[in-house]
Amino acid sequence: MNFKRLIITTIIIASQLAMVIPVSAEEAGKQDTVSAVGQQYTVTSNNLGANDATSPNNNVTKPSQEGQVTNEESTGQETSVTGENGQTEGTGDNNGAEDGQTEQPTSTDEGQDADGSNPSTIDSATTTDSNVNANAANSGAGQLVLMMNSNKMYQGGKEYIAGYPMEVKNGVSYVSIRAIVERAGLQLSFDNKTKETIISRGNDELRFKLDTSNYRVNGVVTPMKGKSYSAKNNFMVPLTAITKALGIPYTVDNVGKRVILNLSTKPVASFSIGNKEVIAGETDVQYLTNSYSPSGLQIVNEEWTGRQDKFTDPGIYTVTYRVQDSNGQWSDPFSLKINVGKPHTPPLANFMTDKDTYKMGELITYTDLSTDEVGIKERVWENNERAFFTPGQMTIRLKVVNEFGLSSTVERTITITNELLYSRDDFNKLFTPVGEKYAFDGTSVPSWERVNYSISSDPVTLIRSNSPETVYSEGRVYKETASGAMRFMVHHVNSTGKNMKMYVVATNKNDTTARLTQNSLGFGGPSQYATAAGKVSVERYYKSLQTGGQYKDVWIAPGESKVIMPELNATTMKQGDVISLFADMYSDQALEFNVIMIDPNKDPLAIAQSQSLPNLKEDVHNRGTYEDSTRYFHYNDLVGTTRQRLLIGDNSNDPFQVGYDGITNAYKLNAGNFGMLYKIKLYRVAPNTLITFNPRGGRYSGSIMVNGDIVQLSTGGSLSAPNDANVLFRTGDHEQTVEFVFTAAPGSNLSVNLLFQPLPEAK
Known part of the structure; x- marks a missing residue:
């Protein structure tokens, strides 16, 4: 009988011992929290905001899916939260406990249940397993307890089951995104276009992709200490990727085998003033609020102190603002000092x-x-x-x-x-400022004596890409191979109906490296007006001739292609936009140049050499390659004692250039000599001579250089043929040499005259 009692007693003792020996991570976490205090620490990460998502296989997260997996067994990994460097893990920024220190948990607020979760209340009627986990659930309000190597979570006295256990993999602690999102009150979505899972909170956003070690925090690519992965349809990411970006402080309890996230966060109130300045009695003050709840709660109330919609008196005022969330918690007050200025007075006209x-x-x-x-x-x-x-x-x-x-x-x-x-005509000749125009009877100009200048030229190759001027589809608008001195004229309109970019790509097909020198450049546009883009490009081209500010060398290796003159493609061309460019270049070897208009998202270097890129057909405008494209006019005799004219672009005294199409090799005539650079030197201009610019072919808008100065044509707008004269220069009381530099502005019309006539006698 005593032996039987001994056996029964032994069985009872053994069963009692089995109840207190932990057999899993869940049970180990049920130790008395008081005894584990010395093993706890808290690390608070940077306070950034964010947003969340699920497995990329789902468009919108369904909370019920997370609770379908209820495996509570240990994953077989070590039963501690491990940092990416092998240390015990905090938020991942190596503060506090990651350095071996001990910190205490921060205060928390009341947590909330997410819709669709699977809680089970912890009370005396729960199962034996729930009683074992009672200490794990005994967390402060607003805390979320994650059990290490387990799929159990506790919040607000309730147990929740994650879709997959928190586990350590390659030294990094991973959690299911959906489990954290559901319990932390965040928003979850999926971007089908980018295949990114998105966590949202307020104005902030986190974007994750499967099988990557980076994620985006508010658009900024940020590294994670481990690569994301999928486990039983659960998107797993490093715990620290979420806590650090969202600024969630947490405590690691290695004795209790749990991680305690502090989700208690006050709402944040802030505001700014939308007015550039605030004037007493005048300004209706614009208060721009930017308040939010980091927990995603609704802002239900606000309170202002010192706010006035219109301040009556000047001075410095302090305005304070705070907000309340749906949990009844108030934010800290946010204050701004507003400098209210005295009322403005109107200007005094005189x-x-x-x-x-x-x-x-x-x-x-x-x-x-x-x-x-x-x-x-x-x-x-x-x-x-x-x-x-x-x-x-x-x-x-x-x-x-x-x-x-x-x-x-x-x-x-x-x-x-x-x-x-003075008569009106005499007055205009004497007093119209340089760069401005006056009206006169231009019908008699063809009868004026011509200045019979002599002509010479420099061997500069003109590459004129101006047809099709209006581009209706993606393609190559011009192609040429050239070396030595060359000038580019590029002028096109985007009429494709979508955004495009224009490029000039230079390719070196030689066996040695080529040096391409850019001596000058002027670019205009994008603009909706051809004359405006053309005028600006010419003026900037003249400025580069004056200053040399556009000089640079480009080295192109054998077989290499490079985009040159990047001003062309710096800005996307919208529908109807016009671009215009002049540039002087020099290459020590023959280079192939492709002028293309393509979609801005495409690679111009690959496209330029593609056989599939179509050569666009020309329209009524001109494209071609022309030699001897810097032309000199010299005149040694006295000019200005009588009415005389110097005609440019008439195909008589100034013949048009003859060339060929670089794509079709067809014969071409450069009507108007657009792209030609004229250098005109009159050695003897009589005293008291008026020099004006007179268009003959239609409207003209541009500029010209006179003795090194840029003169507008005209400052008051464009010039009309034939009765507008734009003042360029007046000589003094002695003979002078006068030099002009001129190139026709794209969008304008030729021919044009330089007119010379005696000034009226001053009275």
């Missing part, structure tokens, strides 16, 4: 004339005396003629506007007598 009474045709000098506290943005004159040619009282007005839209107007009245000083 001007004077040098006299009160003038003869007809007498020059009037206006002096603008307007003032403003910050500066005048706009001046609008009315009736401020340089001279009047009818007698009577003339009223002149000036309106000035400052940058705040405040304005004032002033007017003055002058008297014009019956006495005539």
Whole structure:
């Protein structure tokens, strides 16, 4: 009988011992949390925001899928959260406990259940297994407990089952994205186009891809310490990738075999002022709020202190803002100091004339005396003629506007007598400023004496890519092989109906490295107006001739292709955009040049040499390769004593260039000599000579260099043929040598005249 009692007693003792010996990670985590305090630490990562997603095989995460896998067995990995460097893991930024220190958990808030989760309440009626895990569930409000090497999680006194256990792989601790998202109140989605799983929180976003060791945090590619993978349809990522990006602090309890995430976060309040400045009594203040809950809760209330929609008095005001989330938690107050300025005053318009009474045709000098506290943005004159040619009282007005839209107007009245000083024509010749135009009778110009200049040229190869000027499809618009001195003229319109880019690709098919030198360059566009792009390209080309600021060398190895003149492709061409370019180059070896218009997402180096790229057919405009494209005009005799003209681009005195099409090898005539650079030197221009620019072929908008200075054609807009004259130069009281540099602006019309005539006698 005693032996029987001994056996029974032994069995009872053995069964009691079995209840307290941990047999798995779940049971090991049920130790008394007080006894494990010395083994705990907390690490807080950088506070960045983010957003989440699931397996890339799903378009939208379904929470019920995560709870379908209920395996609670150990994965066989070591039962601790291990850092990527082999140390015990915190947030992954090597702070605190990762250095062997001990930190305490931070305070937490109440956690919430996610929809579709699978909780089981921990109470006295639960199973024996739940009682064993009671300590794991005994976490603070707002905490999420992850059991190491287990698929169990605890939050707010409830047990949840993850779709796959948290496990250590290659020294990195991995968790299921969906499990974390459901419990942390984040948003989850999937981008079918990029195949990225997305975690969202507020304005922040994390994007993960399968089988990669990088992810994107708010668009920035960020490395992870391990590669993502899929396990039983669960997207697994390093735990630290989520906690660090989302700024989630956590505690590692190695004795209890658990990781405790602190999900308690106050809402964040902030705001900015949308106004450039705030003026007392004038500005309706724009308060731009940017508040959010890091936990994804709704902001349900806000409170302002010191806010005024319009401040009545100048000074410095402090405005404070805070918000409340749906859990009733208030944010910390956020304050801004607002500098309220004194009310603006309108500008004071004022001007004077040098006299009160003038003869007809007498020059009037206006002096603008307007003032403003910050500066005048706009001046609008009315009736401020340089001279009047009818007698009577003339009223002149000036309106000035400052940058705040405040304005004032002033007017003055002058008297014009019956006495005539200059006729209108004589006055215009004497007083129209350089770069401005005046109207005259241009019908008589063809009868003026021609300046019979002598012509010479430099051996510069012109590569003119100007047809099809309007490009309707992707393709090659020109192709040529050239060496030595060369000039590029590129002028095209995008009419493909979609965004495009233009490139010039140079290819070296020689056995040695080629040196391509860019001496000058001018680029205009993209613009919706051909004349505007052409005018800008010519002006910038002249500036590069003046300064040499576009000089550079490009080295191209044997068999190599390079994009040259990158200004062409720096900006995408939209539908209807025009680009225009002039450039002077020199190559010590023959290079093949391809001028192409293609989709901006394609590789121009691969496309340029592709046999599938179509050669586009030309339109009514001109393309071709032309030799001797720098032309010199010299005239040694006296000019300006009588009315004379120097005609450019007429195909008579100035013959058109003859060349060929680099794609079809067809005969070509460069009508108008666009792309030709003219260097005109008149050695003897008579004293008191007026030189003007007069278009003959139609409207003209561009510029010309006169004695090294760039003169606009014209500052007031374009010139009309044949009755507009643009003032270029006036000689003084002695003979002068005058030099011109000119190239026809794309979008304008030739021929043109330089007109020389004696100035009227000054009175």
